[in-house]
Amino acid sequence: MTAIELLSRGPGRARTSRHPAWRGAVAGGLVLLIMAGAALLPPAWLDLDIHAVGVPPGPWHPAGTDSLGRDVAARTLAALSVSVTVGLTAAIASTAIALALGLAASMGRGADHVVGVLTELVLGLPHFVLLIMVAFATGGGTTGVIVAVALTHWPRLARLLRHEAQGVAASDYVAVSRALGRSRLWVARHHLAPHLLPQVVAGFVLIFPHAILHEAGLSFIGLGIEPHLPSVGVMLAQSLREIIAGHWWVALAPGLGLVIVALAFERFGEALRQAAAAPGGTG
């Protein structure tokens, strides 16, 4: 009696991960903080100050100043807001490409074949090489970075969505709905969309940290955001010379800021991906 009672009263599978809403609040709050901070930042704080060149972190400059006397903390905030904007735009575009191709693949065998080959082609090429090529071809700059990141980050998500869409389209429950008189459009709206939506959201959130990291990478090698704009990649590239001069703090703030933002979204996306599994753990 006790064994059965214990079993039936058990709490079920313990959740190992934190709730996605909590992690989403952290990631979203971080972005809001960055955007609001950058918007409210007095422009004078970004100016050069020849009286404060290479100052280590202290009460007046919490993250120090660089060799031109610019406040690193203020510049990091402005750079992160540029990175977040670029990353967000590129991630949205990339997710849209993945969704369009994933849906196209479920239309028919020919379309599926084309999408499959295209996906494997992009997946097969080294990520960063392709990024550099696209950024170079589009002439670099902010637009170049957005295009390059958008064109290189869709394949994994497209593959996942293609698999999901085909699974739903071939399912018994779609066949039953069709036999009960439901149109294709209705099936897409009521069966397909609810299955794909969590995957699309999780995919987008997971693309975002990659997008900002690669934006920084491209800017670091000089193919990304224009050097006069504050961006994390440009800041890190310029800090190389400063580190040699012993000014380690110039690299610390932008590096740390980038890692924190990327990590917050990575953890949010991971929690979403786990929660995207259908209720009851089936399907």
Place this chain on the structure above:
Amino acid sequence: MLTARGLRHAYDTRTVLDGIDLALAPGEVLGLGGPSGSGKSTLGQLLAGRMTPQAGRVRLDGAALPAPAPGRPAPVQYAPQTAELAVDPRWSVARILSNGGPPDGAALSALGIQPGWHDRRPSELSGGELARVSLARLIHPGLRALICDEITAQLDALEQAALLDRLTGLARRRGIGLLLISHSAGLRARYCTRSLTLVARGG
């Protein structure tokens, strides 16, 4: 009266059905047996209009099967084997039941569907309960014949008896022709007025 004449179907080069004739009268419970791979499910899907035969034709009262349209569910429905795969795991039971139109109260009570299940998800029902829900949504006012493809294969003997007693009773009262596809000769002998057996074809 659902009739099939000279049905033929092949998967690539493998012919599974050839020259099949069949008639299912309203309110009749007809059994269909045969070894695995003999084409029972294929025949069921042809009869329900889910697939088109490569030769021969399926008629309902002498006319071709009407294509389902919004508000007009197919008059011949096919109930697949595994109820768990035949319902959308994200839908509530109430939504599943009203998929083909407003749920039929008499059919729901005949199949023993409790109002308390309505807010639950498919994963929160037992196998037998879900099998009944999966069947109940197919029963609509225009239903003439129901093809049940091994619907009780995953249920224990008690669940099986409970489901089939309720279903055959409902079909006889409503004049719905019932085709029970089953491996079990005992089950067919118990519930069906007559029974057909497909033989496996070589190759």
